Amino acid sequence: MTIPVFSSDDARFDRQHIWHPYTSMQDPLPCYPVVAAQGFQLQLADGRELVDGMSSWWAAIHGYNHPRLNRALTEQVTQMSHVMFGGITHPAAVALCRQLVAMTPEALECVFLADSGSVAVEVSMKMALQYWLGRGETRQQFLTLKRGYHGDTFAAMSVCDPENSMHSLWRGYLPEHHFAAAPALRL
DSSP: OOOOOOOHHHHHHHHHHOOOTTSOSSSOOOOOOEEEEEBTEEEETTSOEEEOTTHHHHTOTTOBTOHHHHHHHHHHHHHOSOOOOTTOOOHHHHHHHHHHHHHSOTTOOOOOOOSSHHHHHHHHHHHHHHHHHHTTOOOOOOEEETTOOOOSSHHHHHTSOSSSSGGGGGTTTSOOOEEEOOOOOOO
């Protein structure tokens, strides 16, 4: 495997033109150029290796370059890389959903696929509201826990901790919900 080069010109372009999450465009936090990833380790352009303790924001739970996942990805991309799911289906989605239904309790027999954690939270919130509408009731607020993080889309941010996060910047724009104290951590 050839490791790509990350030049000083790349670093300068990145700093001037790429807006990374959780940082400012005016005074951005430093970014560490990753040129390779294997298992739980990230290799930086200067050769240092880091342990990815966040699992790429919880999306790489099996590590990087996992042979079985790479094989499945390669096989799928040769058939079709992506197709929208509204009004369209495909064998890979049906096979995945069959596996998910088979491993859940009997009452959980329907699957809604989402492409990220924030979207999954948004969809869950809409489903909860739709449930109550179907029962003839209107609900407009949620109960959630303080110190929680649920994503960066607007509805997901509205149920994140309103005091202990960057989401406090959006007070007045987001709907207000009810927050219960988080359970105490006992060690």
